[in-house]
Amino acid sequence: MQNRQLSLGTVLVCGGLLVTLSMGIRHGFGLFNLPITQTHGWSRETFAFALALQNLMWGASQPFAGALADRFGALRVMLVGVALYVAGLLVMALSTSGTAFASGAGVLIGLAQSGTTYSVVYGVIGRVASAEKRVWAMGIAAAAGSFGQFLMIPVEQTLISTIGWQHALFVLAALACLMLPLAFTLREPDMAGARSGAQQTIGQAIREAFGNRNYQLLTLGYFVCGFQVVFIGVHLAPYLKDRGLGDPKIATVALALIGLFNVFGTYGAGSLGQRMPKRYLLAFIYLTRSLVISAYLLLPLSVASTWVFAALMGALWLSTVPLTNGIIAQVFGVQYLSMLSGVVFFSHQIGSFLGAWLGGYLYDRTGSYDTVWMLAIGLGVLAALVNLPIREHAVARPQPVAA
Structure with a gap:
């Protein structure tokens, strides 16, 4: 088993299914x-605070889970993540106080996500895929997570309604158990051998990254x-109810459309990022x-405008993920990709x-989400400007002296 080599196809299928379940349930x-x-x-603030x-x-x-995955392989981190995920869903279902609910939905599932989502899976992809296919492969994995969001929204709404x-949370806990066999297929062989030729320690990698303007x-x-994305994901349904669109199907379809169009957006971003400057795509x-x-805010609110908004936002939803991780791999290499991506x-x-907490906090005090919508708009413009100066070239490191 130590000599077994992972194929890129296996990583994309099994890693994609793992992310599909992990991201789909929480979406x-x-x-x-x-x-x-x-x-x-x-x-609403109680629920919003937990998420x-x-x-x-x-x-x-995530940085610690990533460092452990880089050091010992992803399997152990994934197994712990799945166990925490199941426990968190059970605590959510059985909680009778806001504190208990926050411990399940907030602490346990938050820790679980660090071992079952993009950063850890991307570390495996980065070590298996060639540089020519890396960003494309990350786009495939992100698209799988997006499909999970599309798939699980109607499933969860149907469970809640029936x-x-x-x-419904008990059923989701059972579904989360399906991540266990997927994690075992992503066991990386001979991590010790891969480390033997390392030229950097974890401390050196962190100092190098934090001192790099592109990383900042x-x-x-x-x-x-x-x-x-989290403000919209958590608060879109109650926002629509407040504005007179209280039929749960409207929000359900909107969130499902985000997941569906996210599939195309993330795959497209991964494909374009292999050929175009990723900083321009991010901006x-x-x-x-x-x-x-x-x-969306300026036009008259309707079912149609909501679904068009969801489709457009879905195309932009997680398309940042393969591009961001692709830049990290391009600039710093893949040895500590999971950890640096985690930071x-x-x-x-x-x-x-x-985004999640302010939505609930400001709503409870003002009776409106308007302030948070304005913040989301202004921050988007700021992020576009911040990404433009990034340079996508590998860092220069001193070459080791031959013995």
Whole structure:
């Protein structure tokens, strides 16, 4: 087994299915917002804080999960992640207080995401795929996660409508167990052998990255991505209800359209990123997001405008992921790709925390989401400007002296 080599096809299929389940299940959490808060008599801020905490815990733990995956292989990290995922869903279903709910939805699932999503899977892809196919392969994996978002939204809404939100969470916990066999197929052979020729330590890699201007700008831009997508994912359903579009099917279709068009957006970004400067593509994505949000708020709100907005945002949703990770691999190499991607992702999740929490906090105090929508627009323009100066060339390192 030590000599078994992973093929790129195996990594893309099994890694893609793993991300499909992990990202797909969490993408539907916004559908649980109103049923859970109404059942327990909680404020929207209580639910929003739990999901905000989830994103923060995910981001804070991702660099460490990535470092462990780079050091020992992805399998062990994935297995722990799956176990935490199942436990978190069960705690969500059984919680009777906001604190307990936050421990499940926030802490446990946040930690689980760090071992079952992009950064860890991208580390495996980076070590298996050639440089000529790397960004394209990352786009394939991101598209798989996007398909999971499209697939799981109607599944979760159907479960909530037919068996209730609590039993729906029990079913999702059972589905999460399917990630276990997928993780075993991604076991990387002979990680010790791969490390024997390493020229960098973890500390050296971190110092090099943090001292690099390209890495700093990439990290700042990724903050905005998290803020925008999580605010919309968590608060779109209650926003529509407040504006008179309270039929749950409207929000369900909108979130499903985000997932569907995200498939095309992430695949397209991965393909274009293999041939075009990735910094220009990132700037275009962030600026276009701001334009789409602005148009949605300025035009009369309707079912049709909501679904068009969802489709356009979906095409831009996670298309930043393969481009951002592709730049990291291009600039710093793949030895510590999971860890360095995890550090940048922490910035993304700080933005996600603020997007989820501020949406609930400001709504409870102002009765409106208008302020957060304006923040999402302004931050998108800022992120577009931040990504333009990035240079996509490998760092210069001193060559080792031959013995």
